[in-house]
Amino acid sequence: MGLISGARRLLRIDAWSYLNYKPVYAGDATGMPNRRVFPEAHHTWVPPEDERRLAAYKLLTAYDQNQAAELAEVGGDVHARDRREFGDASMLIDTVMAHVLGREQTITVPGAEHEGDDNADAEAAMAARVQELLRDWSEAEQLPMRLQQAERKAVALGDGVYRLAWDPGKNRPTLRVHDPGFYFPVIGEDADGGDYPTRVHFAWELPEDPKRGLKARIRRITYELDWIRPATGSGVDQAGRAVRAPLPGVLPDGAVEGEEPPPPLTRGDFLNPDNGAIARQYAWNDGPAYVTCYLTDATWNIGDLKGQVDVDSLPLSAATFATRGDGEVLDHLDLLLDFIPVVHLPNTVPPAEEHWGQSSLAKVLQVLDELASSDTDSCRASATTGSPMIGLWGKAATGSGQYEAGPGTVLTLGEGGGMIAVDTSKNLAELRAHVHDLHDRTANVARIPAVALGTMDPSKVPSGYALQLSLGPLDALVSSMRLARDHKYALLLKFVQRLFLAGQHPDWAGVQPQPAKLTFGAYTPTDKQAVLEQVTTGVDKVFSRETAIRMLQDAGFPIEDAAQEIERIESRQFEAAKALADATGSTQAVGDFLGIKNLEPDPTPPPVVLPATPADQAAADAQAAADGTAPDAVTSGNDQQGQNRGNAR
Template sequence: MRRWRELIIDTWGALAYKPAFRAVVEGRSTRLPGPAGASWVPEEDRRRLAAYTILAAYDSNQAAALLGEDGDDRREYGDASVVVDQTLSHLLGETQQIVVEGADDDVTAQEREALLREWAAGEHLWMRMQHAERNAVLLGDTVYLLAWSRAKDRPVLKTIDPGFYFPVLPDGAIDAAEYPQRVHLAWEVPGDPATGRKGTLRRVTYELGPISEEGSTTRTYPWASRPSALTCYLTDAEWDLDQVDKAGDIDALSLRRARFRTNADGEVLNRLDLQVDFIPIVHVPNTIGAEHFGQSSLLSAAQLLDDLAAADTDSQRASATTGSPIIGLSGARLPVDRNTGQPLPVRVEPGMVWPLGDSGQLSTVDMSAQLAELREYVETLRERLSVVTRLPGSVLGTVSPAEVPSGYALQLSFGPLHAMVRSMRLAREAKYPLLLKMVQRLYQLGGVLPSGENHRATIAFGPYLPTDLSAALELVARGVQAGVLSLETGVRILVDAGLPIEDAALEVARLREFPTAVTQRGDSDGNTPV
């Protein structure tokens, strides 16, 4: 009955069987690195931080150290890392591209699209996205941070480890889409005994609040048509770790004990007015759910990964006894140590000869059958891993595409993968347009873009499976010729199919300027298409 009462069903409940995870939740000492059990970590965030650490251990082949046993001889062959990398690859697709609505025929939208693409190149967006989205797939969450740079005259982008992210969610929030009014980014900085520097806790806080204490002051932002009484305040402070226990958790730290940092302009970062009415942080969950945080792609397979590591370890041990079999000797004249008179250890080496007496015998223990069984068990677990993670064997490398009976059968095997990728991309459908909206607003704040409503921009992910380019070309040609597809839609289809078209609007303009042979010649009946 007690175990039933202690059962907690949440995003990270799949790791409740881990002794290290339970130790953090129950407040006991643990071998987990990081501040999961630190006094400044809110109670509701300890399970999340403990889960992040355990999942990172799987990714780095160190999960055995968290099983509560000696894992020195435990074999982990990177199965978790393969699942994460393959999931990430299919999520992002072969290409990523910023697309602005109306850029096909609107000059202003085309200019906005060009500016955002230039910004993406300058900020290495696609490289940062690879890093950020890998965190999302592995840990369940990732975080982007934006700020205006006067030196670069553009918004700068940073990716934040989700373990540093502590949103203060509204009381009673039941909708994952509810945006927090206050967000903390916090981490510990270890001390340096050589210099005598103490360990510190640093906390960067973004908070929405009234422009004035009375709440009567308003401001009209470049992107809004109505005045607003809200602004975003930035506070960057640090505390000595030995003082943190007396100050409370991350949201209740006493500012009387804090030391405030300054920015490049010498301004003290204590409720600095950022002149924006939004928090420039975008949290991206890995999955769709009612909770604020997402779920790792490894959570459902955690126990399976443990079993697979155990089976690999047993297989390795069995292969050692198969390669160097156990040998029994009787009636053999073995070498003797001249000093002690004791038989010397028998070594099995190529070319070794043991003289046997008339009744001497030599026998070996054959373990090859057990090794074959273990290898078959490992393959069974890998097939189960493919089912649980929804990655077909051809993606994980356990099945060769040449072994599939037909292309249709191969296409059917991708069904679960299609569903998973659609769901993961849907979880990001509102997040990247929000990120690009913030980028445009910061450009307006810096005077680069004019005031007014911004265009909706998003990031289009390319195909994640090989496509039949000739079939796509034929589909577009027939569709445009028959008048059931516009030229703009046809070019979009070709972009999604993976053709190297960098600018869809420019491609449409080129096609209209130089009509193709398809639009110039008639069909087989001699009819000239319109």
């Protein structure tokens, strides 16, 4: 039995196997979490395959909140309360999250940067419009704050969850972040864990409230993709519960008596005569679709549940359905969407055929435990160093044997007496050195170098090249984590566009959805002065101004729009404009370079006639005399000679 039990524990390898070394997590032969420590994971409605996941979330949260020792004490470790936890796990989580998100997050739509160019087309204008609308939505919905909330969950627990919904009051899609412990996707045995689930539950228990007369309950919100059904309306059943029921069909004009009425259709739906299915044309699809998303918000009294049921098989006959503010009962309410507005955010790229990510603490938990133990030992050693143990002998030592020593204390020792103090400072120095080693081990395993943690003295960095080499593991870590997020955020922005179209927002009239993405900013420390010198030296020589602006943005300079920044720079390049004018002689080219529109061209100057020199005049007169084409000049000369003779007389 011991061999069998050991084999069963050994075979418990899954996404949370890195916690198997902790007795509080997998203490029994089956490797299941301790029921006393993790009662939430063992609720009757929690599927068995989710028990270890929920327990892992609670344990990781305890590390984040410096409460891992408290959980160990509940699990039976009587000395766990003495452990010291100084926030190393929380610091690691915050550091990883900051590097993954970067200094800023920007919504970009490919092609929007060409809007305003001379050869820009309608696609560039549409991309720029969608980009502006999405950025306005992100500001109104406080997207950076939502990102912080979800990313911290993802980095600490391994998973984060976004949920979108159209809010008629705000007239925009709202974005909410949920704890992954409430998230229960239904993934079939034959389905790939990387595929998008067709049914998603959000479920949690509501405690008993004696003051309000409420029993312990389970609330479950379900999104499900299914075939489009006939239209339904809000009503009540025989028990007085609010439910949805099919609307009565209406016979068309000219129908034969006794003919079955067609099924009632939601506005915009149509019945396909070929297959009898109900189809719907969504604003973002080229062709009709046959599926829609249904929303159900139900609550059960735990005492009313009988038999073996889990979150996916709770009986709807015993449920109480919620009612929306506009009176619609949330019992398979048609959301008029062909997608589930939920985005699961894994912290890492999931393994093949898996759905869940892995916490950034997974690989360093044992090092964190060793670090907490060393910190505890250091605290004890520092106590004996600050208040050393003293040994006395002689007549003064006879008596109770206990003395209190403090500043100004005088001990009178008898003949032959003496004292000695036990020096533990060397032990404290060794423990502190061991703590530093553990910090380095944590940084190496987590792939976060000391320079990224801010614990390295900048004066000790030999060169910028050495700094870049030290950041190599961090670059690989961030690249992998951003890869796991790129598609998820692109999917979220696609859902936002579709919800705006479904809500018929006036600003989105005529808009075609575009492939938008969320771009994360730089995260590595940079030498701004060095980057500025590179840009000043190399711009327009070895790289373009667009590349130079991108380098400045990555270095952290406050440049919001690269195209506008280039226009501002060029509008002040007067020396370059003068050189352009001398080279081309075109006023229009200079105006285009400086961004001056409708510049009047210079008038055509008259030709310049220089006065002739005496030598040139004599040569011209000689040539004219030889050609016989200057009689006026000869006559004028004779008249001048006659006038001179008259003046002489």
